[in-house]
Amino acid sequence: MTYTITLIPGDGIGPEVTEAAKRVLEATGVAFHWDLAYAGAGAQDLYGTPLPDYVLESIRKNKVAFKGPVTTPVGSGFRSVNVALRKKLDLYACLRPCKTYPGAPSLFKDVDIVVVRENTEDLYSGIEFEEGSPEAVRLLELIAETTGNAVREDSGFSLKVISRTASRRIVRFAFEYARTHGRKKVTAVHKANIMKFSDGLFLAIAREVAKDYPDIKFDDIIVDTLCMQLVRRPQQFDVLVLPNLYGDIISELCAGLVGGLGVAPGANIGDDLAIFEPTHGSAPKYMEQNKVNPMAMILSGVMMLRYLGEAETADRVEKAVAQVIAEGKNVTYDMKPNVPNARVVSTSQVADAVIEKLEELSHATQRN
Numbered sequence: 001m002t003y004t005i006t007l008i009p010g011d012g013i014g015p016e017v018t019e020a021a022k023r024v025l026e027a028t029g030v031a032f033h034w035d036l037a038y039a040g041a042g043a044q045d046l047y048g049t050p051l052p053d054y055v056l057e058s059i060r061k062n063k064v065a066f067k068g069p070v071t072t073p074v075g076s077g078f079r080s081v082n083v084a085l086r087k088k089l090d091l092y093a094c095l096r097p098c099k100t101y102p103g104a105p106s107l108f109k110d111v112d113i114v115v116v117r118e119n120t121e122d123l124y125s126g127i128e129f130e131e132g133s134p135e136a137v138r139l140l141e142l143i144a145e146t147t148g149n150a151v152r153e154d155s156g157f158s159l160k161v162i163s164r165t166a167s168r169r170i171v172r173f174a175f176e177y178a179r180t181h182g183r184k185k186v187t188a189v190h191k192a193n194i195m196k197f198s199d200g201l202f203l204a205i206a207r208e209v210a211k212d213y214p215d216i217k218f219d220d221i222i223v224d225t226l227c228m229q230l231v232r233r234p235q236q237f238d239v240l241v242l243p244n245l246y247g248d249i250i251s252e253l254c255a256g257l258v259g260g261l262g263v264a265p266g267a268n269i270g271d272d273l274a275i276f277e278p279t280h281g282s283a284p285k286y287m288e289q290n291k292v293n294p295m296a297m298i299l300s301g302v303m304m305l306r307y308l309g310e311a312e313t314a315d316r317v318e319k320a321v322a323q324v325i326a327e328g329k330n331v332t333y334d335m336k337p338n339v340p341n342a343r344v345v346s347t348s349q350v351a352d353a354v355i356e357k358l359e360e361l362s363h364a365t366q367r368n
């Protein structure tokens with residue numbers, strides 16, 4: 001069968017890493033039809049908007065998208081293509097596995113953490129009131145009236161919104177993921193000691209949902225304690241489930257634990273739609289240099305293959321990437337092994353090396 005996938009190259013380094021990963025996926029023998037869709041800087045020039053409607057329609061039709069990173073213009077009217085995509089398509093779960101592959105530049109061994117980040121609310125609600133605006137003044141009055149607290153008049157506001165509904169579905173997603181992927185423990189991350197009505201609600205719901213999964217261990221941890229524990233002994237963690245902002249920060253921290261953004265894949269998943277994209281952004285300073293690491297994008301492709309039910313092919317691509325990392329001869333600058341005469345190669349050469357390994361692995365399977 002042929003899978004029709006919406007392909008969003010993105011901007012900055014997006015087109016380079018997307019092309020490299022696409023070549024790897026095509027070399028697996030699984031058939032893809034790519035439905036090309038432009039979002040980000042290129043779309044802005046072509047259509048006058050960074051997120052044209054046809055991109056959303058394509059994803060709704062094909063159900064699965066493979067996406068490169070997109071730059072968020074600072075201070076423009078448009079907040080973020082990425083946030084808009086997740087919200088408009090209700091891709092409520094952001095899945096970011098962080099795993100050490102032997103040979104990757106990491107201080108740790110045997111880290112295998114899956115970050116499950118809530119994608120639709122929290123401080124990303126987009127509800128903000130500018131300092132001095134009439135709305136901010138009204139809010140100051142409401143706060144004074146209802147709580148008796150005097151907030152400084154020159155304050156701006158960003159609203160942290162945590163709902164029972166979104167908390168329940170993300171925690172349920174984390175437990176279902178744990179159950180279907182042979183994971184043993186889910187840890188809910190929060191700051192409920194301070195934010196009783198937002199993080200407190202998240203924690204209460206997590207505890208409630210955990211009761212439906214007696215086969216999976218459950219515990220919780222305060223986000224600052226988690227940071228300290230992660231940099232000391234990350235191997236103790238399995239699946240982490242977090243509200244949006246902590247999820248964003250902790251997934252980058254976990255990427256750093258396993259070798260950096262160059263090897264950190266991701267997915268944004270809803271009830272019947274999914275976008276696979278790396279954790280990293282568009283790194284504009286490296287654009288068009290054929291220099292950055294395509295592995296995060298390739299590993300996002302591995303996640304996509306698993307989602308499509310192509311588990312055996314997914315395992316083979318992951319193994320090929322792991323072998324390229326372990327050999328250290330065909331890796332980009334960010335993965336340079338700490339050995340004399342180590343060589344770094346370009347984005348496209350990494351893809352070539354992974355494809356070569358894939359072919360070797362296929363021949364080995366045929367011989368057995």
Ligand code: NAD
Nearest residue numbers: 068069070071072082261262279280281282283292293334
């Ligand atoms: P970034 O992830 O783009 O880059 C930060 C640094 O990480 C780079 O300078 C580079 O040193 C390293 N890096 C990133 N990807 C790499 C790779 N594949 N190989 C090797 N090194 C890599 O973060 P940023 O500079 O904060 O963001 C740039 C833009 O990307 C911003 O506009 C941001 O909003 C956007 N962004 C988009 C997404 C997305 O599309 N999903 C995600 C994060 C950031």
